[in-house]
Amino acid sequence: MTSPNPVAKRSLAQRISGERIVLALAAPVLAVALSVAICSVLLATSGKNPFDAWNVMITYATKSDGQVAILNRTTTYYLAAAAAAFGFRMNLFNIGVEGQYKVAALFAAFVGAQLDLPSFIQIPLLLITAMLVGGLYASIAGLLKVYRGVSEVISTIMLNSIALAIIGVLLVPGVFAPKVSGTTNSIQTDPVSQSSHFFSIETPGGTLWGFIFVAALVGVVFQFVLTRTRFGFDLRATGRSESAATASGVNVKKMVIISMAVSGAIAGLIGMPELLQNSFYYGQTFQQNLGFLGISIALLGRNSPIGMAFAALLFAFLDATGAQLPLKGGFPSEIVSVMQGTIVICVVVAYELVRRYGLKRQQKRVGAQLAAQAAATEKKEVSA
Amino acid sequence: MSTATAARPKAPGAPAKKRKLSWPVVLLLIAGALVLISAVGMATGNHSLTSSGQIAAALSAAVPIGMAGLGGLWSERAGVVNIGLEGMMVAGTFCGAWAGYLVNPWVGLLAGMLGGALGGLLHAIITVTFGVDHIVSGVGINLLIPGICAYVNRIYYKDYISAGAGQNQSPPADPLPYITVPGLSSGLKSIENHHWFLVSDAAGVLGGLVTNLSVVVVLAAALIVASYFLLWRTVFGLRLRSCGENPTAAESLGVNVYKYKYMAVIASGAFAGLGGAYLSLVAAHFYKDGQTLGRGFIGLAAMIFGNWMPGGLAMGAGLFGFTDSLQLRDPESVHVLILIVSIAMALLALWQLYRRKYTATVISFVVAGGLAAWYALTDEVQRPLIVATPYVITLVVLSLASQRLRMPKADGQIYRKGQGK
Numbered sequence: 001m002t003s004p005n006p007v008a009k010r011s012l013a014q015r016i017s018g019e020r021i022v023l024a025l026a027a028p029v030l031a032v033a034l035s036v037a038i039c040s041v042l043l044a045t046s047g048k049n050p051f052d053a054w055n056v057m058i059t060y061a062t063k064s065d066g067q068v069a070i071l072n073r074t075t076t077y078y079l080a081a082a083a084a085a086f087g088f089r090m091n092l093f094n095i096g097v098e099g100q101y102k103v104a105a106l107f108a109a110f111v112g113a114q115l116d117l118p119s120f121i122q123i124p125l126l127l128i129t130a131m132l133v134g135g136l137y138a139s140i141a142g143l144l145k146v147y148r149g150v151s152e153v154i155s156t157i158m159l160n161s162i163a164l165a166i167i168g169v170l171l172v173p174g175v176f177a178p179k180v181s182g183t184t185n186s187i188q189t190d191p192v193s194q195s196s197h198f199f200s201i202e203t204p205g206g207t208l209w210g211f212i213f214v215a216a217l218v219g220v221v222f223q224f225v226l227t228r229t230r231f232g233f234d235l236r237a238t239g240r241s242e243s244a245a246t247a248s249g250v251n252v253k254k255m256v257i258i259s260m261a262v263s264g265a266i267a268g269l270i271g272m273p274e275l276l277q278n279s280f281y282y283g284q285t286f287q288q289n290l291g292f293l294g295i296s297i298a299l300l301g302r303n304s305p306i307g308m309a310f311a312a313l314l315f316a317f318l319d320a321t322g323a324q325l326p327l328k329g330g331f332p333s334e335i336v337s338v339m340q341g342t343i344v345i346c347v348v349v350a351y352e353l354v355r356r357y358g359l360k361r362q363q364k365r366v367g368a369q370l371a372a373q374a375a376a377t378e379k380k381e382v383s384a
Numbered sequence: 385m386s387t388a389t390a391a392r393p394k395a396p397g398a399p400a401k402k403r404k405l406s407w408p409v410v411l412l413l414i415a416g417a418l419v420l421i422s423a424v425g426m427a428t429g430n431h432s433l434t435s436s437g438q439i440a441a442a443l444s445a446a447v448p449i450g451m452a453g454l455g456g457l458w459s460e461r462a463g464v465v466n467i468g469l470e471g472m473m474v475a476g477t478f479c480g481a482w483a484g485y486l487v488n489p490w491v492g493l494l495a496g497m498l499g500g501a502l503g504g505l506l507h508a509i510i511t512v513t514f515g516v517d518h519i520v521s522g523v524g525i526n527l528l529i530p531g532i533c534a535y536v537n538r539i540y541y542k543d544y545i546s547a548g549a550g551q552n553q554s555p556p557a558d559p560l561p562y563i564t565v566p567g568l569s570s571g572l573k574s575i576e577n578h579h580w581f582l583v584s585d586a587a588g589v590l591g592g593l594v595t596n597l598s599v600v601v602v603l604a605a606a607l608i609v610a611s612y613f614l615l616w617r618t619v620f621g622l623r624l625r626s627c628g629e630n631p632t633a634a635e636s637l638g639v640n641v642y643k644y645k646y647m648a649v650i651a652s653g654a655f656a657g658l659g660g661a662y663l664s665l666v667a668a669h670f671y672k673d674g675q676t677l678g679r680g681f682i683g684l685a686a687m688i689f690g691n692w693m694p695g696g697l698a699m700g701a702g703l704f705g706f707t708d709s710l711q712l713r714d715p716e717s718v719h720v721l722i723l724i725v726s727i728a729m730a731l732l733a734l735w736q737l738y739r740r741k742y743t744a745t746v747i748s749f750v751v752a753g754g755l756a757a758w759y760a761l762t763d764e765v766q767r768p769l770i771v772a773t774p775y776v777i778t779l780v781v782l783s784l785a786s787q788r789l790r791m792p793k794a795d796g797q798i799y800r801k802g803q804g805k
Binding site for chain 1: 465467506510514515516517519520521523524525526527528529530531532534535537538539678681684685688766767768769771772775776778779782783784
């Protein structure tokens with residue numbers, strides 16, 4: 001105890017010690033194993049061999065077209081998870097990712113269809129539009145929380161449903177959709193102009209979306225902002241203890257509004273890979289439920305950029321390969337959402353158990369150290 | 385649960401005493417609303433808002449919302465936030481239709497409650513025993529239960545096509561009985577058809593309440609009343625509510641907090657399940673994926689609208705049921721509703737002027753004027769806007785009255801035995 005240096009070093013060594021890594025990995029591995037077991041039982045009850053189903057999924061994942069499909073889904077899922085996680089890091093439950101990305105995608109699709117600027121202006125413009133719309137829509141919940149004390153959980157749930165109404169009002173022929181809907185029954189916006197198409201990489205397995213780099217960038221910025229800036233420190237401090245943060249001079253109200261808006265801005269990006277790389281228009285068939293999937297992925301990845309990348313990959317794997325199940329072997333693809341649900345529930349429980357176990361061990365260790373110290377001083381006194 | 389940045393109490397000059405909405409005042413307001421609707425109905429010649437058909441439809445739409453809200457009430461009164469109501473409702477729709485087809489619809493109702501209760505049990509295990517955040521658990525349940533039901537629906541009902549099962553739906557169950565009060569119903573109907581000022585409107589409302597009423601509607605109303613007595617007038621209820629207000633204090637008085645939380649959350653699931661069973665046995669006679677359409681969330685909103693009280697919850701459910709049923713009816717009556725709300729806002733503005741709240745007066749007048757202009761300039765209301773009405777109302781009520789609403793003090797907090805400070 002002569003200088004603080006050895007202590008700091010020891011704590012660093014402790015931090016990367018095997019025990020901590022095992023504890024951190026135990027929860028997700030256990031959760032996945034348990035949900036595989038539960039789903040195997042469910043599949044077996046339908047009178048089919050569950051191993052055939054796993055075989056179909058894994059076989060598809062080893063093929064290059066399967067891998068490209070998984071990576072493309074991962075891109076979207078990762079953005080959805082990042083949007084939810086940004087709020088979670090400060091204990092803000094942005095359940096409204098679902099509504100934010102839909103509204104944002106609708107407006108971006110409309111702007112993209114109206115304008116035809118050079119790509120290097122058009123694409124950033126569309127991304128900014130989407131982020132702005134998503135951020136503004138989310139900040140309604142932030143403002144209501146700060147100025148009127150409305151819980152963001154309820155307000156974002158309401159805003160999700162209101163978003164559907166906004167889309168229903170705007171996405172009609174003559175407003176955001178073209179006047180003559182043609183032969184198709186579904187109403188959709190005009191396709192975005194050619195210059196809005198994001199770059200993609202042609203691989204033997206199909207088209208890999210270039211947006212994967214944007215998603216990676218979001219992850220890097222996410223990590224940088226949270227761990228290397230004053231804002232990120234304030235945000236995490238508020239998340240851990242609001243009263244402590246207030247005492248140390250953090251303007252909690254401002255933080256709530258800003259982080260809600262940032263969370264919504266990231267949510268605005270969720271629909272972009274689909275819009276700028278795949279469908280090129282916003283319609284009634286636009287991907288649904290990404291918001292709630294994002295929340296689950298964020299929980300699974302413990303809101304950390306790297307953890308979420310793995311979690312997004314896992315969910316993308318389940319979804320992409322699950323889509324093959326009805327085609328090969330006649331398994332219902334609904335088993336995938338059962339699996340995702342069990343993974344999420346098992347993982348949150350497992351994290352909590354691991355946390356309690358770790359806490360108990362730590363308490364024991366500290367207790368033992370204190371007892372040893374007390375014993376040592378007592379001995380000294382006796383001998384003196 | 386979340387960072388609580390409660391807004392500060394408003395303007396120091398405002399009177400500090402809280403006016404409570406007593407029953408006479410509420411009844412007076414309802415009567416006033418009826419007079420207003422009646423007058424506008426006379427002026428525009430559109431009487432459909434108080435027709436017995438409209439009221440019956442509203443009541444029917446209110447039941448699942450009210451049951452989900454009642455589930456939320458039980459759970460949150462014991463301090464557990466239940467976002468998983470939606471998933472538990474789905475369990476109710478599935479189990480209800482399943483047992484309703486195999487045995488009979490009465491058993492179906494019970495099975496629906498049981499299915500919902502199982503969902504509640506899962507939520508209780510995750511949140512109470514394992515101490516996971518309530519919202520997180522709810523999101524997980526909303527993902528898991530619909531997934532399981534959709535999966536079983538897909539593999540199980542394949543063999544029942546001959547019994548009337550569809551690609552993705554269960555075979556139809558027998559209907560539950562409907563109640564019509566003899567004599568009263570037809571008499572009220574004839575009064576309603578005369579379109580006399582106020583009398584016909586009152587007759588229409590009453591007629592809707594006594595004609596072709598599903599037994600489940602009566603059951604639901606009875607459950608809300610029973611919940612009030614159980615939670616507010618018995619020792620059991622006091623103990624349960626104490627777990628939601630201050631579990632540590634309850635623990636120090638010898639209340640087994642875990643036990644009460646478990647019971648409350650399981651009951652919560654059972655009520656949500658009953659709401660779901662209503663959807664698959666009364667509103668429709670079969671189970672289909674995605675039948676609940678977010679009604680669990682609206683139920684939660686109705687409960688918050690009702691200030692975590694059964695009476696308020698019933699009114700919230702009625703209001704949301706009313707707007708929910710409007711989307712199925714003619715767009716013209718909704719258009720008339722704009723005019724009514726506009727006049728109501730104008731009256732509110734006058735009241736606020738009398739109370740010398742000038743900012744509120746101006747805001748109310750502007751809203752009233754805007755609505756009046758909307759009424760004058762359009763011929764009908766777009767359907768999506770009608771669908772969104774309950775959500776907008778909830779947001780407005782929450783933002784205007786959040787100082788007046790009081791949720792259970794320890795709602796959403798994680799409690800562990802012996803860790804009180």
